[in-house]
Amino acid sequence: MINIPKGTKDMLPNESFKWRHVYRIIDNLTKKYNIKEIATPTFESTELFVRGAGEGSDIVNKEMYTFLDKGERSITLKPEGTAGVVRSFIENGLFNNPLPLKVYYKTPCFRYEKPQAWRLREHHQFGVEMFGSDNVESEVEIFMFLNDFFRSFDITPTFSINYLGCSECSQRYKNLLRDFVKPNLKNFCSDCNNRYNKNVLRMLDCKVDSCKELLQCAPRLADNLCESCSAKFNKIKKSLDNLNIAYIVDTNLVRGLDYYTGTVFEILNITQDQGQVALGGGGRYNNLVEELGGKPTPVIGFGIGLERLMMYLDSVGYKYGEDDTPDIYIASAIEDSTVISKLASNIRQNGYSVEYDLMGRGLKAQFKYADKLNVKFVIVIGEDEVNNKTLTIKNMQQGIQDSIKQEELINYLEERL
Numbered sequence: 001m002i003n004i005p006k007g008t009k010d011m012l013p014n015e016s017f018k019w020r021h022v023y024r025i026i027d028n029l030t031k032k033y034n035i036k037e038i039a040t041p042t043f044e045s046t047e048l049f050v051r052g053a054g055e056g057s058d059i060v061n062k063e064m065y066t067f068l069d070k071g072e073r074s075i076t077l078k079p080e081g082t083a084g085v086v087r088s089f090i091e092n093g094l095f096n097n098p099l100p101l102k103v104y105y106k107t108p109c110f111r112y113e114k115p116q117a118w119r120l121r122e123h124h125q126f127g128v129e130m131f132g133s134d135n136v137e138s139e140v141e142i143f144m145f146l147n148d149f150f151r152s153f154d155i156t157p158t159f160s161i162n163y164l165g166c167s168e169c170s171q172r173y174k175n176l177l178r179d180f181v182k183p184n185l186k187n188f189c190s191d192c193n194n195r196y197n198k199n200v201l202r203m204l205d206c207k208v209d210s211c212k213e214l215l216q217c218a219p220r221l222a223d224n225l226c227e228s229c230s231a232k233f234n235k236i237k238k239s240l241d242n243l244n245i246a247y248i249v250d251t252n253l254v255r256g257l258d259y260y261t262g263t264v265f266e267i268l269n270i271t272q273d274q275g276q277v278a279l280g281g282g283g284r285y286n287n288l289v290e291e292l293g294g295k296p297t298p299v300i301g302f303g304i305g306l307e308r309l310m311m312y313l314d315s316v317g318y319k320y321g322e323d324d325t326p327d328i329y330i331a332s333a334i335e336d337s338t339v340i341s342k343l344a345s346n347i348r349q350n351g352y353s354v355e356y357d358l359m360g361r362g363l364k365a366q367f368k369y370a371d372k373l374n375v376k377f378v379i380v381i382g383e384d385e386v387n388n389k390t391l392t393i394k395n396m397q398q399g400i401q402d403s404i405k406q407e408e409l410i411n412y413l414e415e416r417l
């Protein structure tokens with residue numbers, strides 16, 4: 001037998017109602033916020049991600065699924081959703097739309113990571129990117145959306161936020177950090193030594209205890225923001241306070257992708273087995289559109305890991321409230337089965353779900369099957385009922401049975417379903 005690749009998951013039929021539930025919430029909420037859907041290819045030119053996620057990121061350095069296609073082009077399965085959307089924004093002239101342009105996507109992402117319960121090699125993200133506004137209001141809109149999104153699942157999102165600053169204050173801070181780290185550089189892990197040259201800010205994010213210790217007295221980004229960045233960050237925090245959106249400021253939060261420029265955030269909720277898990281993350285990236293060949297355009301966005309979201313929902317005992325069982329089973333042993341097909345078609349056209357025998361089972365076995373399906377009603381039709389244009393219908397939960405005219409069926413169901 002050939003097994004599923006390591007770090008990937010099948011979505012099985014008995015779990016599909018969870019995905020449907022999540023997608024329904026995404027569809028409803030994006031509509032309320034006037035966010036339109038966008039879809040980009042599962043693979044893109046490798047260069048897009050190298051320039052997008054950045055050469056300093058673990059994603060580009062270690063985790064990409066890259067291969068040469070038959071035309072000798074270097075292709076990469078998308079490790080994240082943002083770069084493809086930005087490429088599409090530029091290539092399709094979406095900047096000609098009235099701004100801000102708000103788009104969302106649901107996409108598979110591929111990262112060659114060490115698989116763990118909450119870490120997959122193929123995962124799915126729901127993401128939003130908002131193009132065109134550099135105003136604090138767009139930050140607030142994104143946080144409000146996320147707050148509404150998680151509350152739709154009865155989750156209180158735990159936001160960690162930080163502000164990376166404009167190019168001047170971020171450059172100044174990077175120099176300060178390099179100066180601080182340099183005398184001790186050989187005592188940091190090899191990843192940090194790489195980060196020192198490629199993107200020194202990422203050292204702040206290192207999970208190795210000895211590196212964390214060495215950085216304990218490092219200068220803090222928050223203390224080194226210029227006046228205007230500091231005012232902007234304060235305004236964002238004040239707006240969140242006014243909206244009762246809870247957050248903590250984590251001055252070491254820099255995120256794993258190189259494109260972020262200002263506000264960065266993660267939704268870090270506590271799980272029983274893993275401690276803190278990032279259900280989502282994002283931030284502002286005002287230089288990426290230009291870096292990928294477009295006109296300078298400020299953008300802010302986020303991505304939420306859907307498998308992680310659903311694992312978290314399971315871990316807190318979330319009730320999906322989705323009813324995945326068919327409404328009706330038609331049990332019959334009559335000669336002309338098209339009578340049953342027609343009846344089923346009529347019931348479906350009226351909005352109810354219905355199943356009937358496709359396996360050539362006898363009546364007794366059909367009842368057994370209907371029981372297993374956990375249907376709400378079983379309709380029984382024999383030759384007599386066909387001739388009299390009647391049917392017998394049994395309410396499986398209440399055990400009540402009625403004999404009605406076939407033409408009364410839809411009314412009967414409307415009153416009871």
Ligand code: HAM
Nearest residue numbers: 080082119120123278279280281282283301302303305
């Ligand atoms: P990210 O933080 O790399 O950001 O990923 C977003 C979310 O995807 C994570 O918070 C996590 O829930 C989920 N995720 C990431 N890797 C895995 C994995 N290996 N297994 C399961 N879930 C995973 C981005 O990708 C950015 N593109 C987000 C963004 C959009 N920033 C601005 N716009």
